[in-house]
Amino acid sequence: MTEANESRVTAVTSAVVTEPLTDPIPSAPPRSQWVDVWHQFSRHRGALAGLVVFVTILLVVFIGPLIYAQDAKYVPTGREFLKLKDMRPAYVLLWDGDAKADWAHPLGTDNIGRDTLARLMQGGQVSITVGLAAMLLSLVLGTFIGVTAGYFRKLDGPLMRVTDLFLALPLLPLLLVTVLLFREPLKVAFGVEGGIFVLIVFIVGVTSWMQTARIVRGDVLALKEREFVLAAQSIGTRSGKMVIRHILPNVLSPIMVSATLGIATAIITESALSFLGFGFPPDFPTWGRLLNDAVDRMTFFPERAIWPGVLISVTVLSVNYMGDGLRDALDPRIRGR
Amino acid sequence: MLTFTIRRLVLAIPTLLFISLAIFLLLELAPGDPMAQVPLTVPPEVKEKMREALGLGQPVHIRFVKWLYQFFVIEPAIFVDTLFGTTWAEGEQRVISWQTRSPVMEIVVQRLPQTLTVVGLAYVVGVLIALPIGIYSAYKQYSVFDQAGTFISMVGFSVPPFFSGVLVIVIFSVQLGWFPSIYDTTLKVNSWDTFWLQVRQMVMPVMVLALQTTAQISRFMRASMLDNLNQDYVRTARAKGLSEATVVMVHVLRNSMIPVITVIALGVPSIFGGAIITEQVFKVNGIGQLLITAIEANDLPMVHTLTFIFAVLIVLFNLIADVLYGVLDPRIRYD
Numbered sequence: 232m233t234e235a236n237e238s239r240v241t242a243v244t245s246a247v248v249t250e251p252l253t254d255p256i257p258s259a260p261p262r263s264q265w266v267d268v269w270h271q272f273s274r275h276r277g278a279l280a281g282l283v284v285f286v287t288i289l290l291v292v293f294i295g296p297l298i299y300a301q302d303a304k305y306v307p308t309g310r311e312f313l314k315l316k317d318m319r320p321a322y323v324l325l326w327d328g329d330a331k332a333d334w335a336h337p338l339g340t341d342n343i344g345r346d347t348l349a350r351l352m353q354g355g356q357v358s359i360t361v362g363l364a365a366m367l368l369s370l371v372l373g374t375f376i377g378v379t380a381g382y383f384r385k386l387d388g389p390l391m392r393v394t395d396l397f398l399a400l401p402l403l404p405l406l407l408v409t410v411l412l413f414r415e416p417l418k419v420a421f422g423v424e425g426g427i428f429v430l431i432v433f434i435v436g437v438t439s440w441m442q443t444a445r446i447v448r449g450d451v452l453a454l455k456e457r458e459f460v461l462a463a464q465s466i467g468t469r470s471g472k473m474v475i476r477h478i479l480p481n482v483l484s485p486i487m488v489s490a491t492l493g494i495a496t497a498i499i500t501e502s503a504l505s506f507l508g509f510g511f512p513p514d515f516p517t518w519g520r521l522l523n524d525a526v527d528r529m530t531f532f533p534e535r536a537i538w539p540g541v542l543i544s545v546t547v548l549s550v551n552y553m554g555d556g557l558r559d560a561l562d563p564r565i566r567g568r
Numbered sequence: 569m570l571t572f573t574i575r576r577l578v579l580a581i582p583t584l585l586f587i588s589l590a591i592f593l594l595l596e597l598a599p600g601d602p603m604a605q606v607p608l609t610v611p612p613e614v615k616e617k618m619r620e621a622l623g624l625g626q627p628v629h630i631r632f633v634k635w636l637y638q639f640f641v642i643e644p645a646i647f648v649d650t651l652f653g654t655t656w657a658e659g660e661q662r663v664i665s666w667q668t669r670s671p672v673m674e675i676v677v678q679r680l681p682q683t684l685t686v687v688g689l690a691y692v693v694g695v696l697i698a699l700p701i702g703i704y705s706a707y708k709q710y711s712v713f714d715q716a717g718t719f720i721s722m723v724g725f726s727v728p729p730f731f732s733g734v735l736v737i738v739i740f741s742v743q744l745g746w747f748p749s750i751y752d753t754t755l756k757v758n759s760w761d762t763f764w765l766q767v768r769q770m771v772m773p774v775m776v777l778a779l780q781t782t783a784q785i786s787r788f789m790r791a792s793m794l795d796n797l798n799q800d801y802v803r804t805a806r807a808k809g810l811s812e813a814t815v816v817m818v819h820v821l822r823n824s825m826i827p828v829i830t831v832i833a834l835g836v837p838s839i840f841g842g843a844i845i846t847e848q849v850f851k852v853n854g855i856g857q858l859l860i861t862a863i864e865a866n867d868l869p870m871v872h873t874l875t876f877i878f879a880v881l882i883v884l885f886n887l888i889a890d891v892l893y894g895v896l897d898p899r900i901r902y903d
Contacts, residue, residue, distance in 0.1 A: 277722075399583055399886065401878030403841045405591070407863050408871060412597050499728045503845055506730040507860060519730070526734060526849075533738045540731030548726035555722075 271560035278556020281549035288546055292355035301336065301346035303353040303516065316344040320534050338538060342528070351538060354516035359546070361431055361501045361517070366493035368436030370443060374486055377447025378474055382455065391448070394441050402438050406500070409434050410509045427511050435500050443489040450482045484561035491554035495547045502543050518543045573891050580883050585636075587879045588872075592632050595868045638663045639873065643673050667867040676855060676874070683854030686751070687843045690774040694781025695832055701782070702789020702828075706797060707816060717786065724783025729842055733776045733849035740772060747772050751852040773850045780842060781835065788831045792824035826896045833889040837882040 262270075273279055296303070307316075318331055318340040338347040380390040410430060417426035454460060455478075463477050502519030504510040511517050513524065518539040525535035610618075626634075642662055648654060662671040705714035727735075741749035748769050757763050796802065797820055805815045844856030851857075855874060862870035 396583060396586065399879060399882050400587060400590075401837075401841060401875055401882060403844055404859055404871075404875045404878055405594070407860070408591075408594060408875065411863055412594065495726070502728060503730060507845065507848060509863075522731065522734065529734065529738060530742050533742065536734050536738065540727075540734060544723075544727040544731055547728075548722060551722055551726055 268560045272556050275556035275559055277552040278560075281552030281556065284545060284549040285553060288355065288542070288549070289359065292352050292359060295352045296349065296356075299349060299352065301349040303345060303349035305345065307344040312344050316340060317342055317532070319532070320347075339532070339534060341524075341535065347535065347538070350516045350521060351518070351542065354518045354521050354539065355542060355546075357428075357511065357515070357517045358498055358501060358519070358543070361428065361435070362494045362498035364432040365435035365439070365497035365501070366490055368432060369440040369493055369497070370486060370490050372436065373440035373443025373489070374447055374479075374482075376440065377444040378451055378478060378482070380444070381448040381451025382470070382474060382478065387448075390444075394444055397438070397441050400438070403503070406434055406438065406504060407507065407509050410504060423512055424515050427515075431501055431504065431510060435497050439493060439496055439500075443486065443493070446485045446489060447482050450485055451478055454478055454481055487561065488554055488558045491550055491557055495550045495554070498543065498547055498550075569891075569894055572894060576887050576890060580887055584876075584880060584883055587883075588636070588876050589632065591872055591875050591879075592635065593628075595872055596628055635663065635869075635872070639876070646673070663869050663873055665862075665867055665870045667862065667865050667870065672870050672873045675858065675870070676877070679853060679855045679858050682751075682852055683840070683843060683847070683856065686770060686773050686847075686852055686854065687777060687839055689770065690777030691781055691836065691839050693774055694778035695785055697778065698782040698785035699789055699828075702786040703793055703816070703821065705786070706790045706793030709794065714790075717790070721783040721787050724779045727779070729776050729780060729845050730849055732779060733772070733846055736772050736776060737849070749850070751850045773846055773852060776849070777839065777842065777846055781839065784835065785828065785832060789824070789828050792827050793820060796820045796824045826893065829896060830889040830893045833885050833892060836885045837878065840878060840881060 306312075318333060318336050319327075320337065320339045322337075336346050336348070338351065340346055341350070376390055376394065380387045380394075410427075413430055414427060417430050420426060421429050460473070460477060463473055468476070501510060501517065502522070505517050505519030506523045508523060511520055513520070521539040522536055522543070525532065525539070529536050638661065646662065663673065664670070665672045665675060668675065701717055705711075705717040708714055737749045740746045746768070749772075751769050751773060752765075755762060755766055755769070757766050802815060802820060805819050806812075810819075840856070843854065844859060846852070847854045847856040848860060855877075859871065859874045861867075862874065
């Protein structure tokens with residue numbers, strides 16, 4: 232009987248259309264969201280260039296000192312001091328054969344004979360570590376406050392008032408005052424460099440979480456009205472589980488975008504503090520500190536000011552471009568266009 | 569609208585009080601002692617009297633309320649006195665700087681013109697450059713001009729003022745020798761020559777500050793223009809035969825200026841903050857530089873007053889931005 236049926240069906244269909252309708256079978260396995268995001272990100276030329284530049288800077292700064300022979304902390308004495316101090320960068324030799332320069336010190340030395348390139352690498356380690364740590368702190372704070380304010384209605388009002396209050400604080404003056412007040416006690420607790428590191432990471436983190444909190448709160452408020460949250464609630468999901476399993480993964484994209492922008496602001500703030508003389512101690516190089524030290528003798532040694540400044544700017548620029556590309560890549564309305 | 573403005577004004581008062589208290593308590597923790605410079609031969613009871621003369625003898629809450637009274641009652645009264653020659657505040661105790669032993673507000677009033685001329689002019693220049701750039705790059709979206717504008721504003725965001733300042737000093741002052749690298753505030757403008765000197769010394773600080781402003785505001789202007797250019801009323805305007813110039817410069821521009829104006833208002837206080845660094849680079853002795861020296865010298869009344877003035881500026885311009893938004897855009901009324 233089935234045979235007969237089939238033969239009839241084929242007879243009918245062959246009369247009208249040539250082939251039966253079939254579901255299209257995907258030729259490739261489904262792509263995950265992150266593959267899509269990467270695909271879109273890699274099509275943003277600026278973002279890709281930013282990523283390459285940032286990774287290069289990271290490699291040079293963290294791997295470079297292992298390869299490069301000069302020691303950033305080595306201070307020559309006696310006759311050697313006279314020979315090594317105040318060297319110009321080696322490229323000056325190209326147009327000025329009499330300049331005091333040596334290819335052993337490609338970017339020259341400072342006024343007590345320390346190698347500039349080695350100090351730039353060491354300064355970069357500090358600046359970038361401070362930037363990353365402060366960004367993490369502000370991200371954790373901002374996400375926590377944003378999710379709490381968005382998810383628990385009773386806490387929304389008070390938490391958002393606190394956010395507004397923080398936004399109304401004059402940040403730079405307060406940062407300067409705080410560094411001055413807590414530098415000494417923390418020096419005792421964590422050592423000279425550790426204390427100032429903890430202090431700067433803490434104050435930069437504590438004063439820059441407000442934008443993240445606002446964006447996250449807005450997104451959480453919208454998510455809370457969606458059906459999957461209702462479904463999860465109806466099977467008895469508790470609040471804590473709900474936030475971790477259902478809310479947080481969905482607010483990941485705005486958090487990632489503010490993370491990249493957070494690195495940029497943290498690096499700039501740290502450099503600004505060091506530049507004003509309120510950051511790390513003088514013999515402990517960071518890019519802002521090196522720039523500050525160089526300003527007084529800028530007329531004779533412009534390169535000492537220019538290199539740290541260029542490094543700060545290029546790092547921040549590359550991070551900003553990455554953030555820009557990431558924002559486009561994570562936005563499903565823009566993706567795939 | 570009026571009720572909204574009044575409500576916001578009333579809400580601003582507790583915010584400011586809280587900020588002032590926070591700053592005050594923070595400064596309470598300061599380790600420095602204003603009597604540290606006094607010679608050891610001075611007997612302790614004299615030292616105690618000197619402390620009391622500085623207003624340090626009393627507990628924290630009394631000193632805070634006294635500071636509030638001095639800042640909000642006596643200082644405005646003195647301001648009125650100098651304007652109209654009245655004698656309301658005669659013999660009253662003012663907020664005294666520990667550094668100079670003179671009233672804080674007098675020093676602030678001396679320093680304010682320097683900051684306002686440099687910072688204010690820079691902001692105006694920055695906005696005037698940013699608006700046409702934003703309009704044109706939105707009108708020619710993805711053109712070469714737009715791409716270049718995007719790149720330059722990204723650079724403007726990323727180059728911190730303490731580097732761009734140093735860079736322009738190296739280029740224009742050290743290498744080319746066009747402009748002086750230090751801002752001379754003793755210069756009196758009374759002839760064409762001194763006017764020309766004043767212009768030349770202002771060029772670099774204004775340029776550095778304006779770069780930041782331009783980068784931000786041109787991006788906002790572009791985004792806002794793009795939002796409006798695709799709207800139906802623009803098609804209608806074109807369809808009824810208005811010239812392209814009228815459509816863009818009157819219809820679209822007026823609508824896109826609404827958010828941009830609030831952004832401009834919101835940016836004013838942050839520019840004062842940025843000026844702290846720029847003043848340090850070019851040695852302008854404005855209020856930013858005053859704050860730095862006060863912090864370094866542990867002059868707490870000065871630091872408190874200056875930080876509070878910055879806070880007042882932020883709250884005030886937030887308020888102005890909110891109210892302006894409601895006034896400019898009738899769709900957004902907070903009633």
